[in-house]
Amino acid sequence: MSVYLDNAATTALDADVLNAMLPFYHEVYGNPSSQHEMGRKAKSAIEEARKTIAGLINANQGEIVFTSCGTESNNTILKCAVRDLGVKHIISTPIEHHCVLHTLEYLSETHRIKITILPVDNEGRVDMEQLERQLSLINEKTLVSIIHANNEVGTMSDMDAIANVCDKYDVLYHADTVQSFAHYKFDVKKTPVHFLSASAHKFHGPKGVGFFYMKGAAKVHSFIHGGGQERGYRAGTENVAGIVGMAYAAKMAYEHLENDREHILGLKNYLREEVKKALPDVELNGVLDDNQSLFTVLSLSLPTHPSGSLLLFKLDMQGIYVSGSSACSSGASVGSHVLASMGKGADRIPLRCSFSKYNTKEDVDILVKALKNLYEKTV
Numbered sequence: 001m002s003v004y005l006d007n008a009a010t011t012a013l014d015a016d017v018l019n020a021m022l023p024f025y026h027e028v029y030g031n032p033s034s035q036h037e038m039g040r041k042a043k044s045a046i047e048e049a050r051k052t053i054a055g056l057i058n059a060n061q062g063e064i065v066f067t068s069c070g071t072e073s074n075n076t077i078l079k080c081a082v083r084d085l086g087v088k089h090i091i092s093t094p095i096e097h098h099c100v101l102h103t104l105e106y107l108s109e110t111h112r113i114k115i116t117i118l119p120v121d122n123e124g125r126v127d128m129e130q131l132e133r134q135l136s137l138i139n140e141k142t143l144v145s146i147i148h149a150n151n152e153v154g155t156m157s158d159m160d161a162i163a164n165v166c167d168k169y170d171v172l173y174h175a176d177t178v179q180s181f182a183h184y185k186f187d188v189k190k191t192p193v194h195f196l197s198a199s200a201h202k203f204h205g206p207k208g209v210g211f212f213y214m215k216g217a218a219k220v221h222s223f224i225h226g227g228g229q230e231r232g233y234r235a236g237t238e239n240v241a242g243i244v245g246m247a248y249a250a251k252m253a254y255e256h257l258e259n260d261r262e263h264i265l266g267l268k269n270y271l272r273e274e275v276k277k278a279l280p281d282v283e284l285n286g287v288l289d290d291n292q293s294l295f296t297v298l299s300l301s302l303p304t305h306p307s308g309s310l311l312l313f314k315l316d317m318q319g320i321y322v323s324g325s326s327a328c329s330s331g332a333s334v335g336s337h338v339l340a341s342m343g344k345g346a347d348r349i350p351l352r353c354s355f356s357k358y359n360t361k362e363d364v365d366i367l368v369k370a371l372k373n374l375y376e377k378t379v
């Protein structure tokens, strides 16, 4: 039996979500751009999904654009804000996902966009005073891009506070909500945010589909050139089944938000206590306050071990799936840029456990027992 504790990397597709998607593979498989009835039905399923997602965050339907993933959503927002909205300066943090950080590097190198990276404290919190100081000095069109819930350590930024300061200085605000959408509620009419990004596979939806929200006035044009799909905001034949599945998964998540949160947070706190008992020298990374920390993620720094980072491989051999820091696309083991920016030494072994509604206390017990055994074997 395996223990899957890597839900920040991706979650299992819900069986009900799959059932909602299946007809769009073999019954209503028309191209949504086709004029005939099968095409019109596919198109109307997309618009229904858009209505569902817009409703969940109190957006207007026209403000939701479907994409292929969180990476595409973030790339589109950042690159198109420069191309279409005249942004010349982007303020961000060192603990963004690589799809933001590498896009910022690209924009700096090829478009000479000024990039300001705000420091974070040793728990991953952004210094709001520094942000305000930076904003008070700007003299060019600026976008603030700050991750809402960090995927490696779970630290959350205060979206309302950031949105309000951005509003005060009349700058654009993008929050990468890939880890928090469908786990937390958002109301884009109350929080003056211009862009949000999300990805279905983080909340029991399918892989290969995401969306971004763009506030009415902040209109960017298509990042991908081609047909006029998504009202001209994103070319390419739509992933109809994926879009339907994403909306279904989001709706289900919202219906069970409170119960799921309670269950998952209980597991996170249980692991926190049990691992401390088993390995007193373990360190916890990120903010410990439940109100400022993603309830699905617990990041640990384990004491040194003769196996080093191969420790994770030893867990893997026992069917226990966790992550070093974040899921690494190349498979190569590189140090965590997030932990490094928080001043966490590379001498310890980072271990990220991320939970879903499907995890149980037994999963935590199995992990803790396996860790205890691995450390006991060394003495």
Ligand SMILES: Cc1ncc(COP(=O)(O)O)c(C=O)c1O
Pocket (backbone or CB within 6 Å): 008, 009, 068, 069, 070, 071, 072, 074, 097, 099, 147, 149, 150, 151, 176, 178, 179, 199, 200, 210
């Ligand atoms: C915070 C954050 N942003 C963006 C992404 C990229 O999302 P996707 O895997 O859908 O491209 C991830 C994925 O882990 C993430 O955690």
